Amino acid sequence: FHLFRATPTGMWLVDELHDLFGISEKLNGASGQAIYDAINAKLGTPEFGPRRMFERFNVEALTTTDPATSTLAEHKAIRESGWGGRILPTFRPDAVVNIDMDGWRQEIDRLSQVSGVTVRDYPSFIQALEQRRAFFKAMGATATDHAALTAHTQILNGREAATIFQRALAGKTTGDDARRFTGHLLVEMARMSSEDGLVMQLHIGSYRNHNPEIYRRFGRDMGADIPVAAEFTRSLKPLLDRFGNAPNLTLILFNLDETTYGRELAPLAGHYPALRLGPPWWFFDSLNGIRHFFDKVMETAGIYNTVGFNDDTRAFPSIPTRHELWRRAACDWVAGLVVQGIVDEEDASAMAHALAYGLAKKAYRL
Amino acid sequence: FHLFRATPTGMWLVDELHDLFGISEKLNGASGQAIYDAINAKLGTPEFGPRRMFERFNVEALTTTDPATSTLAEHKAIRESGWGGRILPTFRPDAVVNIDMDGWRQEIDRLSQVSGVTVRDYPSFIQALEQRRAFFKAMGATATDHAALTAHTQILNGREAATIFQRALAGKTTGDDARRFTGHLLVEMARMSSEDGLVMQLHIGSYRNHNPEIYRRFGRDMGADIPVAAEFTRSLKPLLDRFGNAPNLTLILFNLDETTYGRELAPLAGHYPALRLGPPWWFFDSLNGIRHFFDKVMETAGIYNTVGFNDDTRAFPSIPTRHELWRRAACDWVAGLVVQGIVDEEDASAMAHALAYGLAKKAYRL
Amino acid sequence: FHLFRATPTGMWLVDELHDLFGISEKLNGASGQAIYDAINAKLGTPEFGPRRMFERFNVEALTTTDPATSTLAEHKAIRESGWGGRILPTFRPDAVVNIDMDGWRQEIDRLSQVSGVTVRDYPSFIQALEQRRAFFKAMGATATDHAALTAHTQILNGREAATIFQRALAGKTTGDDARRFTGHLLVEMARMSSEDGLVMQLHIGSYRNHNPEIYRRFGRDMGADIPVAAEFTRSLKPLLDRFGNAPNLTLILFNLDETTYGRELAPLAGHYPALRLGPPWWFFDSLNGIRHFFDKVMETAGIYNTVGFNDDTRAFPSIPTRHELWRRAACDWVAGLVVQGIVDEEDASAMAHALAYGLAKKAYRL
Incomplete structure (x- = not known):
């Protein structure tokens, strides 16, 4: 456990052991087994059942991310169970949008199946996506989520999009097809969001499955993802040219390159009415990561262009x-502003509440 | 007004209201109209006339930036008015240098007119620019100012420069012409500065007119400019190879990418005698922006390779x-050094004075 | 001396004058000559001889960096002198690896000479390098050191490597040869390290000999080196694909771009068993440089993926x-963690000792 000293994982564990499981003994080689046993015993009691924890945690809403092809069966089951906890799906179409992903072709077949729209060309693909979004929305979704290596966006004309899609269906994508198609689909998703009101989230800059040995042995998304530098000013321009001022769109940006906070993201969010900045993500969902975010983003963007906190813990x-x-x-950050005479206590109190609760609720239309 | 909480705009406004207008009531929806009326009334009194404010502010010198084609008529008028305030022009030739700017051709005609040199080819263009610099200098200018998207510099031979210029005159610029020509002209401007002694300022990294809707409705330079990442080590090399060690040149760099502070700018300014670093600019002319500048620049560059403070407020x-x-x-920064035992009080006092006054006066040859 | 105010050079000098030479008078124009004389006099006394200083400094091990072609004659001389100080060589093959360096061809001849392997093609080149590594190891070396402008790595097949090497021998390298060959050799060096156990160090991102006037007058490595932006996630992938999980490899990364700390280096070092992060280097071996390193690296990497401190002072x-x-x-950093309740005093004490001593000793297999 000494390897976790001063890391967020270390902090989280100590806090969870103490606050949730009532364990204040220090975790190390000697105490490990006893602590494991104690936790295990507690997890077996009704008090630590998932729904009971949900209620004890005082969670107002919890969202899952679900593939575009999901039937949301579990969500239906929860609804029908009569339990009052608010668990909402989120529309995440990466597996059908990124034409270079393993298994894309099978996902398209599944999309045809669940949507009732036979996807045979680009227009039917778009139609199937719109069907799925409507279904997710009916099931309570208020947001979508999209992951891409870069923030590249571009607008293909109908013919280009159709041609690339046909090549993909035929298993013959070439060169830059995937990057261009994903860039185009992000703009399409912004269009749909500006119409159906689902809040659009964009997660940028994670190089997935970096370690081939891990990928071979354990498969996709096993923790071997490494950040890369990001760019937004030029990359998002095609999308923003069309929808940056759209009144019904909220586009929330997440990324893994802190240098973009002050240089690109805060100026963009300060300027475009549709843009908001998500909290630090992944490696940066940590004490220093949060501090850097406040330090680099808030002066230029103002807190009201950010969305408070959410995380994607498993x-x-x-x-x-x-x-x-x-x-x-x-x-801590707001208190520092008060001490320095930058805001008064009245404003500070409103800011603290907004950062802890109000901003997230408003941004996600909950 | 709550949107400005913790932003520089918020801080500036509160301070101006208090120190300049004597208003200490908090600005919000309820108090807004009364405060507006109070300011308006004050602005109508002689005490708040521009010249009276200039004197009350204890300004030693104020500079404007003026296109190369300006007749500096207002500067003449001020001189002839007998008023003693020191208002100086600054030579800003962007509109005649950047061959891809809207209206460039007309600016060239205007340049011919005001310089008395008919610009018909590259040599006469250079001659006209030199005429304008001499004129600005005679009118009191001590500096020039140049804006470019990147810090790219390169040296074209006479034939290449002439060919690109002819293409531009004919309205037939191709491919990379504008970028190459601007890069070449920056080196030419450094040459001229090393000869006539005008301090050269370079502002890098602003993507202008990012929002097409704003541009369509309100035109150029309406606040829709967003930073991009910058690079100096490779980009400035052609210019520095020629003029980095030139004894009569002062080249002051500004940019909007804080990551270059410690990585490129401070090492370059620490090395090349001609280089100085300008204070944080635009989005970074803020409390945190200034703190980052001190944190990242000063150890490597030393404060004596920086130029104190100036800003481009409207x-x-x-x-x-x-x-x-x-x-x-x-x-605050210098005091921190004293507390940590890094400098003593004697040095701190000299540093504070230099940062507040001496460095700017010396760098701009005022 | 006022130019050094608040710079690391200023801090080092004051501390050396005081702690080593017992001089507490302030250094300036007036006191300079007297202080110079006092130091000079002390340096003439036996107490200030190099071996005596080595002992007084309580140095356990000091390493030099030596070209692959060195006979390590001085190291032999020290060994044979009977003195007990531990001075170790480090294998630094840049001059024979980077085929675009001035004098590369002569270095290859020297390599043939000292290795006893006539280098006439790529396989004999590799064989000669392996001979030198074995020799260095026999002379006490525990590490190698490699410098490159970028972290680019790639694996050439045998034929490609051989062809590029032949072109280089013939003085006919073309296009991208040097960059590709260096990238390939870095992977080869990782392979050799995974076999012979020499710790591999990689120094990235210094643009050498930036000022041509200095180069003309004083030659190579005279302080005119400027950092450039670095990239690791994509660049190191070919090397890591092969050796990132190799049990016997330790690869220590140094670079001059602080933005890679949190974004790329810490996640990579946290993930790959073979990777460790070196302390801040060159411009960043400074108080703020060290603080940024702790601030950006430690949460994600944990201190046990770093290697404590070393520097390359002359x-x-x-x-x-x-x-x-x-x-x-x-x-100071660890104490801050204690004050904030992030680690307790017991952990803090172990961490301080590791950072000051244990990590370096372990990482370099001393």
Whole structure:
């Protein structure tokens, strides 16, 4: 456990052990087994069932991310169970949008199946996506989520888009096809969001499956993803030219390159009505990561162009801890402004509430 | 007004209202109209006339930036008015140098007119520019100012420069012409500065008119400019190879990419005798922007390769506030060095004075 | 001396004067000559002989960097002198690896000479390098050191490598040959290190001999080197694909672009077992440079993927000062963690010792 000293994982674990499981003994080789046993025992009690934890954590809304081809069966089951917890799906179409992903062709078949629209060309593909979005929205979704290596966007004319899509269907994509098609689809998704009102989230800059040995042995998305430098000013321009001023669009940006915070993201979010900045993500969802975010973003963007906090943890019991870390760092930052005479206590109080609660609720239309 | 919480605009406004207009009531929806009326009334009194403010602000020298084609009529008028305030022009030839700017051809005609040199080819263009520089210098200018998207410089031979210029005159620029010509002209401007002693300023990295809707409705330079990443080590090399060690040249660099501060700018300014670093500009002319500058630049460059503070505000009453912000941040930084035992109080006092006054006066040859 | 205010050079000098030479008078124009004389006199005494200083500094091991063609005669002489100080060579093959360096052809001849392997093609070149590594290792070396402008790596097949090498021998390298060959050799060096256990160091991102006037007058490596932006995620992938998980390899990365700390280096070092991060280098071996390193690297990498401190000073008396600066900055950082409740005092104490001593000793297999 000494390897986790001063890391966010270390902080989260200590906090979870203490606040959630009531364990204040220090975790190390000697205490490990006993602590494991204690946690295991607690997890077996009703008090630590998922729904009970959800209620104890005082969660207002929790969202999953689901492929475009999902039937959202679990969401249906929860609804029909009569339980009152608010669990919402999020539309994440990466597997059908990125034509160079393993298994794309099969995903397209599945898309035809679940949407009832036989995807045989570009127009039917778009139609199927629109069908899925409507279905997700009916199931309570308020947002979509998109991942791409870069923020590249571009607008293909109908013929170009159709040709690339046909090549992909035939398994004959060439050269730059995937990058161009993804860039085009992001603009299409912004168009759909400006129409159906689903909040669009964009996660940029993760080089997926960097370690081939891990990929061979364990498959996709096993933690071997490494950030790359990002660019937004030029890359997002085609999308922003069309939809940057669209009144019904909210586009929330996430990325893994802190140098873009002050240089590109804050000026863009300060300028374009449709843009908002998501909180630090992944490696940067940490104490220093949050501090850098406040330091580099807020002066130029203002807090009201950010969306408070959310995270994409896979560890359910870490939810309170992660939000707690954000709230403490946010209040620490606001308190610093008060001490320096930059805002008064009245404003500080409003800002703290917005950062902890109001901004997220408003941005995600919850 | 809550949108400005913790932003520089918020800080400036509060400070101006208090120090300049004597208003300490908090600005918000309720108080807005009354405060507006109070300011308006004051602005109508002689005490708030521009010359009276200039004197109250204790401004030693104020400079405008003027196109190469300007007759500097207002500067003549001020001189002839007998008023003692020192208002100086600055030579800014972007509109005649950047062959891809809207209206470039007309600017060239205007250049012929005001310079008395008929610009019909590259040599006469250079001759006209030299005439204008001499004129600006005679009118009191001590500096020039140049804006470019990147810091790209290169040296074209006479034939290449002439050919590109002819293409531009004929309205037939191709491919990379504009970028190459601007890069070449920057080296030419450095040559002229090394001869006539005008301090050369270079502002890099602003993607102009990013929002096409704003451009369509309101035109150029309406606030829709977004930073891009910058590069200096390779880009400036052609210019520095020729003039980096030139004894009579001062070249002051400004840019909008903080990552270049410690990586490129401070090492370059520490090395080349002709180079100096300008203070944080635009989005970064802010409390945190200034702090980052001190944090990343000063160890490597030393403060004596920087030029103190200046800003390009369009809001006359904001001048004292902006300088005050710089001075406070500078003194805060120097005080921190004293507390940590890095400099003693004697040195600190000299550094504070240099940062607030001496460096700017010396760098701009005022 | 006022030009050094708040720079690392200023801090080092004051500290050396005080701690090493017992001089507490302030250095300036008036005191300079007397201080110079005092130092000079002390340097003439036995107490200030190099071996005596080595012992007084309590140095456990000091390493030199030596070209692949070195006979390590001085190292032999030290060994044979019977003195107990541990001075070790480090294998630095840049001059025979970078086929575009001035004098490369002569270096290859020298390599044939000292290795006893006549280098006439690519396989004999590799064989000669392996001979030299074995010799260095026998002479006590535990590490190699490599410098490159970028972190580009790639794997050439045998035929490609052989062809490029033949072109280089014939003085006919073309286009991208040098960059590709260096990228390939870095992977080869990782292979050799994974076999012979020499720790591999990689220094990236210095644009050498930037000022042609300095180069003309004084030659290579005279301080006119300027950093450039670096990239690792994509560039190191070919090397890491092969050796990132190799159990016997330690690859230590140094670079001059702080933006890669949190974005690329820390995630890579956190992921790949073979990777470690070297301390801040060159311009960044400074108080703020060290602080940025702790701030950006440690949360994600954890301190146990870093290697403590080393520096490449050419000024022997500066060694204690530079290590002292690192230790103070490290302890300042750890103390901050304690104050914030992130680690407890027991962990802090272990971390401080590791950062000051244990990590370096372990990483370099000393």
